[in-house]
Amino acid sequence: MERYYQPEIETAPREKIVALQNERLSATVRRVYENVPFYRNKMEQAGVTPDDIRTIDDLHKLPFSYKQDLRDTYPYGLFAVPLKDVVRLHASSGTTGKQIVVGYTRNDLEVWDECVARALTAAGCTDEDIVHVSYGYGLFTGGLGADGGAKRIGATTVPVSSGNTQRQVTILKDFGSTILCCTPSYALHIAEVLYANGYTKDDIKLKAGIFGAEPWTNEMRRKIEEMLGLTAYDIYGLTEIIGPGVAFECKEQTGMHVNEDHFIVEVIDPDTGEVLPEGTQGELVFTCITKEAFPILRYRTRDIGVITRGKCSCGRTLVKMTKPRGRTDDMLIIRGVNVFPSQIETVLLEKGYTANYQIVVDRANNFDSIEVQVEISNEIFSDTVRGLAERAKELAAALKTLLGVTAKVTLLEPNSIPRSEGKAVRVIDKRKLLD
Ligand code: ADP
Ligand code: ZN
Numbered sequence: 001m002e003r004y005y006q007p008e009i010e011t012a013p014r015e016k017i018v019a020l021q022n023e024r025l026s027a028t029v030r031r032v033y034e035n036v037p038f039y040r041n042k043m044e045q046a047g048v049t050p051d052d053i054r055t056i057d058d059l060h061k062l063p064f065s066y067k068q069d070l071r072d073t074y075p076y077g078l079f080a081v082p083l084k085d086v087v088r089l090h091a092s093s094g095t096t097g098k099q100i101v102v103g104y105t106r107n108d109l110e111v112w113d114e115c116v117a118r119a120l121t122a123a124g125c126t127d128e129d130i131v132h133v134s135y136g137y138g139l140f141t142g143g144l145g146a147d148g149g150a151k152r153i154g155a156t157t158v159p160v161s162s163g164n165t166q167r168q169v170t171i172l173k174d175f176g177s178t179i180l181c182c183t184p185s186y187a188l189h190i191a192e193v194l195y196a197n198g199y200t201k202d203d204i205k206l207k208a209g210i211f212g213a214e215p216w217t218n219e220m221r222r223k224i225e226e227m228l229g230l231t232a233y234d235i236y237g238l239t240e241i242i243g244p245g246v247a248f249e250c251k252e253q254t255g256m257h258v259n260e261d262h263f264i265v266e267v268i269d270p271d272t273g274e275v276l277p278e279g280t281q282g283e284l285v286f287t288c289i290t291k292e293a294f295p296i297l298r299y300r301t302r303d304i305g306v307i308t309r310g311k312c313s314c315g316r317t318l319v320k321m322t323k324p325r326g327r328t329d330d331m332l333i334i335r336g337v338n339v340f341p342s343q344i345e346t347v348l349l350e351k352g353y354t355a356n357y358q359i360v361v362d363r364a365n366n367f368d369s370i371e372v373q374v375e376i377s378n379e380i381f382s383d384t385v386r387g388l389a390e391r392a393k394e395l396a397a398a399l400k401t402l403l404g405v406t407a408k409v410t411l412l413e414p415n416s417i418p419r420s421e422g423k424a425v426r427v428i429d430k431r432k433l434l435d
Helices: 013-033 038-047 056-061 067-072 106-122 143-152 167-175 184-198 218-228 339-350 385-403 430-434
Strands: 088-091 101-104 128-133 156-158 179-182 209-212 229-236 243-249 254-257 263-268 283-289 300-304 332-334 337-339 355-363 367-375 408-414 428-431
Touching: 013 038, 013 056, 013 283, 088 143, 101 106, 106 143, 106 229, 106 243, 128 143, 128 167, 143 156, 143 179, 143 243, 167 184, 179 184, 179 283, 184 209, 184 218, 209 218, 218 229, 218 339, 229 254, 332 355, 332 367, 337 339, 337 430, 339 355, 339 367, 339 385, 367 385, 385 408, 428 430
Parallel strands: 128 156, 128 179, 179 209, 209 229, 355 428, 367 408
Antiparallel strands: 088 101, 229 243, 243 254, 263 283, 283 300, 332 337, 355 367
């Protein structure tokens, strides 16, 4: 039987959620207008007042917020409460530039724990579980976010944080951890080290994994599930909104339910800003409607996804978003063709390669080049030189068919690509260094 953390919300009729959203949105807009000069100025420029925002149908009237706004008001300019009411600060991991800072009141932390508790419960976690958290603890939201949700459920939390993979394996085995939380790329690395030590999935007790913070494909999911003997669930979030737990996956594994009583999601055309109908791919935009310290409005995530409201077999009625295929800024434009690293990952895993790969993009004489470097297994590595050349050729042809551009393929010996302990670095774009 399906278990929910808060069935009254997770399986609520749509009207109930909409009523909550209407009320919370108008209150939040009024509060930020009164307390944050940044939002008041922006709304005045757009010619809207809090009286214009009564229901979610008025949302589109509000101006967007961007990462740059957080940088311009760094560190505390978007906070809507006095600093004395802020009990925790977090900062983004700075994947794309200068770091940004967000704050939480005591109540914001409660809301966050609740969101993550829903995600853990959907993955089957109860107070009998041992939750091994290998997301980094610290300013990054992953570690403390997962920790808070596990504690809320009453599970036994193991706050390992990331790194020292050998020790992670020992702890997984000795403590009998049943649920693993980390990035998907780190889960794979932990699996590699487990096997390198002569163990297999039969030596550990993991039953579920909650993996997020970076894009990953379904092929990667199957690989992790097979190696660690668990069911892998996706979890989505970002520092600007709350951290992990903005949306979470259920057993159906076909997308993530958005915690709509706290966050309103929209999908827009990234070029025109126009709101797109459900089922259409575009940029995900979130509005926080319960946050006290950092209630950001219409935040442009740059993540590309689709939302759908079809019936889910788990019984949840919360809207679902697809696994984001990457950010608009992860998208590579190679000789005019759009390429997402996740498309390359799909081909590599389908063709039996490892998920240890890196994409190197360069430009010479105004001509973009793309090289896919991927590690091969020990058995393949002992193949003849001719055999290897044949393989590289076959992979290049498969990539060409899928991407529409020619990529150079370089097969590397095992363990030559640096392993990730957090978010994997998949792309080295040398063109950016030239700008
Ligand atoms: P940074 O922006 O410095 O990477 P965050 O930790 O806030 O810091 O990262 C949030 C971003 O991570 C999201 O905007 C999204 O691009 C990515 N992300 C988080 N969870 C997922 C997921 N489940 N699938 C794909 N991408 C994800
Ligand atoms: Zn579901």
